[in-house]
Amino acid sequence: MNRFPDIDTLSLRIFIALSETGNFTQAAERINRTQSAISQQIKKLEEDIGKILFDRSQRNIKLTSDGELFFGYAQKILEVRQELFSRFKEPEVQGEIKFGTPEDFATLYLPEVLSAFAASHPMVMLNVECDLTMHLIDKFNRGDYDLVVIKQLKVNEKNKGTTMWIEHLDWVSSARVNLDNKNKFLPLVLSPAPCVYRKRALEALDKAGIKWRIVYTSPSFAGTVAAVKAGLGITVLPRKMIPDSLSGIRKKNLPDLHETYITLLQKKSASPAVNSFAEYIISHLG
Incomplete structure (x- = not known):
């Protein structure tokens, strides 16, 4: 007789969504469930595990130490499930996929996803190219890509797609940046135009009447981080x-x-390989 409770994958997806958003409302939007359903599912999960997984004492919900431990297991379970179904439902999927993505997204989110997809779909060739969002959209509309991940200022009816999650942006600095002199321009380290984060930053500063100056421009995530770390200025990051x-x-x-x-x-009328990859990305990152 099994002495452990069964945990369904929906509960795990809800747990991960709440972990990543820190907010019941946003988690509900991502999973397409009501906020009350999300709350009840998390409560049941904590009862089944016998541990408190979230610290609800602050405005933004955070994982407890037990929650952080559980997070790793939840990710592994969902990854193995996806690999299993992909391997047995679509063992003969093959072809080439042209995929475009922002560079920071590819660096921080995609390596494990791409590796796992390649392992479960050995007959599929992935061609990945990194660029700024506006360039990715232009190339996608020209037919250069089968699918792209983009960053949008708002949900755009023209660029219909699947919204995977919402990014909350922060001003970011290092101990070497001096922000106390009010007579100077605010030094900024930003990506070149067109860049969604750049647009957000400049619009917010102009609206607040804050003087600014772009002192360093880098198209790469690594270059931006290095410049801020060196004390050249501040930037905007998720x-x-x-x-x-x-x-x-x-x-x-x-x-x-x-x-x-x-x-x-x-793109419309995509191949089985492209459809499989899109489903894989959404299930792992959405």
Whole structure:
């Protein structure tokens, strides 16, 4: 007789969504369930595990130490499940996939996903290219890509796709950046135009009446982080992408930044290989 309770994959997906968003409302939007259903599912999961997985004492919900441990197991279970069904339902899927993605997204989110997909679909060739969102959209519309991950300022009816999650942006600095001199321009380290984060930053500063100057431009995530770490200026990054060497700025009278939307665009009449890859990305990252 099994003395352990059964845990369904929906509960695991809800747990991961809440872990990544830190908010019941956003987790509900991602999973397409009501907020009350999300709350009840998490409560049942904690009862089944016998541990408190989330610290609800703060405005943003955070994982407890037990929750952090459970997070790794939940990810592994969902990955193995996806690999199993992909391997046995579609063992003969083959072909070539042309995939476009922002560079920071490819660096931080995609390596494990691409590796796992390749392992379960050995007959599929993946061609991945990194670029800025606006360039990715242009190339996608020209037919250069089968699917792309893009960052949007809002859910765009013109670029219909699957919104995988919402990014919350923060001003990011290092201990070497001096922000106390009010007579100077605010030094900025940003990607070149067109860039969604750049647009968010400049619009917010202009609206707040804060003088700014772009002192360093880099198209790469690594280049941006290096420049901020060296003390050249501050930048804007998604909260979950802030490296340990930098920190979010919670004061200095800087304006709040609106969120961005991470969306997957897929061409119509796609091949079985492209459809499989799109489903794989959404199930692992959405």
